[in-house]
Amino acid sequence: EIVLTQSPATLSLSPGERATLSCRASQTISSFLAWYQQKPGQAPRLLIYDASNRASGIPARFSGSGSGTDFTLSISSLAPEDFAVYYCQQRSNWPLTFGGGTKVEIK
Amino acid sequence: EVQLVESGGGLVEPGGSLRLSCAASGFTFSSYDMNWVRQAPGKGLEWVSYITNGGGTIYYADSVKGRFTISRDNAKNSVYLQMSSLRAEDTAVYYCARRSAIAALFDLWGQGTLVTVSS
Numbered sequence: 001e002i003v004l005t006q007s008p009a010t011l012s013l014s015p016g017e018r019a020t021l022s023c024r025a026s027q028t029i030s031s032f033l034a035w036y037q038q039k040p041g042q043a044p045r046l047l048i049y050d051a052s053n054r055a056s057g058i059p060a061r062f063s064g065s066g067s068g069t070d071f072t073l074s075i076s077s078l079a080p081e082d083f084a085v086y087y088c089q090q091r092s093n094w095p096l097t098f099g100g101g102t103k104v105e106i107k
Numbered sequence: 108e109v110q111l112v113e114s115g116g117g118l119v120e121p122g123g124s125l126r127l128s129c130a131a132s133g134f135t136f137s138s139y140d141m142n143w144v145r146q147a148p149g150k151g152l153e154w155v156s157y158i159t160n161g162g163g164t165i166y167y168a169d170s171v172k173g174r175f176t177i178s179r180d181n182a183k184n185s186v187y188l189q190m191s192s193l194r195a196e197d198t199a200v201y202y203c204a205r206r207s208a209i210a211a212l213f214d215l216w217g218q219g220t221l222v223t224v225s226s
Contacts, residue, residue, distance in 0.1 A: 034212050036152075043202055043216035044152065049209065087152055091211035095168050096142075096154040 002026055002090050004099035012107040019075040021102045023088035028068045032092040035064055035073045038101075039084045047086075048073060078104070109133035109215065111203050116220030119193055123224070127188040129203030129217055137161075137181040140206035142213060143188045145199035145222075153199075156188065157206070171197075193224045 003026040013019055023033065031051040036044040046055045048064035051071055061076040075082055083106050088099040115127040129141070143155040156177040157166040165177055176189040186203055200221050204213035 032210070036213070038152075043218060044213070045216075046207070046212060046214050049207070049212050055214065089152075089212070094166055096157075096211060098152040098154070101151045 001095060002029060002093055002097050004088050004090055004097055006086075006088060006099035006102045008102060009100070010103045010105060012105050013078055014107045015078050015080055017078055019073075019078055019082070019104055021073040021086055021104075023066075023071040023073070023099050025069045025071075025090060025092075029090045029092035031067045032090055033064075033066070033071045034089045034091065035062075036087045036089065037082075037084050038087065044087060075104075111205065111215060111217035113201065113203055113217040113220040116201065116222045118223045118225065120226050121194060121224055123193050124189070124191040125193065125222060127190065127201055127203075127220060127222070129186045129188075131184045131186070131205075134205075134215075136184040139208070141177075141179060141186040142204045142206060143177060143186075144202045144204050144213065144216075145197075146202070146219075147196075147199045150199075155201070158186065190222070193222075195224050198222060198224045 005024045007022045033051045035048040038044040047058050052064045063074045065072050085101045085103045087101050112130045119125050140159045142157045145153050145155050158177045174192045179186040200219040202219045203217045205215035207214040
């Protein structure tokens with residue numbers, strides 16, 4: 001099973017600041033990584049797929065990068081609605097696995 | 108409206124059984140593979156099970172293999188999760204999630220249904 005490790009666990013930032021979230025895979029997964037956003041009491045929402053492709057309707061301030069084992073989700077300028085938990089997910093091998101999440105909170 | 112609506116959650120004793128349902132609307136259900144994903148209270152996401160659009164291929168997480176059964180009825184636009192031999196660690200919100208047409212991603216989620224396993 002591929003283990004995804006996200007860091008940091010919590011990121012405390014102010015609106016307008018840049019957020020950088022990391023996801024590391026226990027083995028190479030090419031570019032088969034997705035990012036999801038989850039707000040309290042809501043289901044997750046797909047943001048990024050295949051490491052760097054924004055899903056439909058996702059604002060351009062969200063971007064993804066990386067390949068192999070190291071991946072990054074960047075939010076260029078945090079909007080108030082961006083404070084949430086973010087998960088990475090790999091689709092390279094079964095079982096599909098998620099990272100433990102990074103909470104982006106208001107500083 | 109394109110949506111997934113889960114039902115069937117509730118309180119069940121350890122060792123008991125429960126059947127979750129997920130009703131799809133607003134899209135051609137029979138064209139899409141489907142999944143169940145769960146989230147224990149205050150924890151992260153865990154993929155549980157997958158079924159192809161025709162039901163011919165099914166996968167389970169090791170944590171539920173032999174205890175859970177996924178199925179679907181394309182005539183009813185529904186996917187199901189039959190859960191048996193339930194344990195306290197199965198307590199979670201269970202989401203059904205549509206597999207993207209692009210790849211093994213989850214592009215549409217339901218609102219979730221809470222399963223609590225406790226005596």
